[in-house]
Amino acid sequence: MKQLALFRKNIQTLLADMGNGIVTVTHSGLAMVGLAVSVCVVVLALRPDYLVEGEAFVYNWLRERHVSLWWMPDNAVDRVTAADLSILPKSQADVATWLARKYRVAPEPLGALVAEAHVLAVSSKLPAHLILAVMAIESSFHPYVQSKAGAQxxxxxxxxxxAKRYEEFGGKLAAFDPITNLRVGVSVLVDCIKLKGGNVDDGLRFYLGGDSAAAGADGYVARVKAEQTNIDAVAAGQWVAVP
Incomplete structure (x- = not known):
């Protein structure tokens, strides 16, 4: 009986020690967690940029792993055809601002189109301001306009x-994407000028009317050239009145 009582006492002592150890460790762990949280709060209060960077890191990490983020709005900025004018060369920013005022559209989308026109000018060997002038006369920089003949x-x-020119961009509906429409339109214009032996005026007439001589083709060419002259002047720093 004495041995059984001694065994029970030893077991009780062991369990008591284990319980005290668990309490001590848990208490210490919670204290460390509390301390860590406090430090994080202080750091984030002093450096809120850390919080922004951390949120971005977690958000991107979850998106890369296709974790559903139903509570977060879709970031559509990457799909927007617009540019901050402050990052453009001054001449391009001035042109975008002038065109935006004249055609009553937002300057940021115009900035993206102006920048793209300069990129296409290199590959197409066409003046960027001619490309912009054609856009101005054709659509007044409205990407969803459609003519009676179905031009878009x-x-x-x-x-x-x-239609074949749009295939690499996903199909004919890409006509309503501003940059795609611009690229396809420039490729068509380049071919029109080539078909007319490199003569820009004849190429513009062909661009307007195709095989047939479109009514008012000469007036169309004159308007495009006049607008190109205006854009040239604006880019050169000259003042050009807006109607």
């Missing part, structure tokens, strides 16, 4: 005629 978008490209 900024450069008023006929989707039925030039």
């Amino acid at each position: 978008g900024l450069m008023q490209v006929m989707p039925k005629v030039h």
Whole structure:
């Protein structure tokens, strides 16, 4: 009996020691967690940029792993055709601002189109301001406009005629994407000028009317050239009145 009582006492002592140890460790762990949280709060209060960077890191990490973020709005900024004018060369920013005022559209989308026109000018060997002038006369920089004949978008490209040109961009509906329409329109204009032996005026007439001589083709060419002259002047720092 004495041995059984001694055994029970030893077991009780062991369990008591284990319980005290668990309490001590838990208490210490909670204290450390509390201390860590306090430090984080202080750091984030002093450096809120850390919080922003941390949120961005977690958000991107979850998106990369296709974790559903139903509570977060979709970031559409990457899909927007617009540019901060402050990052453009001054001449391009001035042109975008002038065109925005004249055609009553927002300057940021115009900034993206102006920048893209300069990129396309390199590959197409066409003046960037000629490209912008064609857009101005064709659509007044409204990407969803459609003519009676069915020409669509900024450069008023006929989707039925030039469907193959849109295939690499996903199909004819890409005509309503401003940058895609611009690229396709420039490719069409380049071909029109080549078909006319490199003569820009004849190429513009062909761009307007195709094989047939479109009514008012000469007036169209004159308007495009006049607008190109205006844009040239604005880019050069000259004042050009807005109607």
